[in-house]
Amino acid sequence: MNLLKKWLNTEPYLIIMLIVLTPIGGELKFYPFEDSFRVSFGTVVFFFILLQMKKFPAWASGIIAGDPCLHSGCFLIPLCQAT
Incomplete structure (x- = not known):
């Protein structure tokens, strides 16, 4: 269990989380609000992972x-328009 906690705070693991969780x-x-104003969670995820990456x-x-x-958006837009 101690080894797992140690590995979860390493830089490579945080980089993988950054690549997967931000998009x-x-x-x-x-x-x-009941309007066109919306808030995305991508910035929040990026910020909190960035706080953990010290070096x-x-x-x-x-x-x-x-x-x-960028690439997930480029691949998802044509898929959403096709349906």
């Missing part, structure tokens, strides 16, 4: 998180 969080949105540079994590978000 998923970006797709989850809620409307706090990794912020600009590199932004590129690492932004690339999957």
Whole structure:
């Protein structure tokens, strides 16, 4: 159990979480008001994972998180329009 806790706080694990969870969080949105204003969870997920990554540079994590978000959006838009 101690080994699992130690591994969950390592940089490679946090980078994998950043790559996977940021685009998923970006797709989850809620409307706090009854209007067109919406809030995405992608920024929140990115911020809290970034707080855990102490030695990794912020600009590199932004590129690492932004690339999957861009590509998932490019692949999901044609799929949603086809149906």
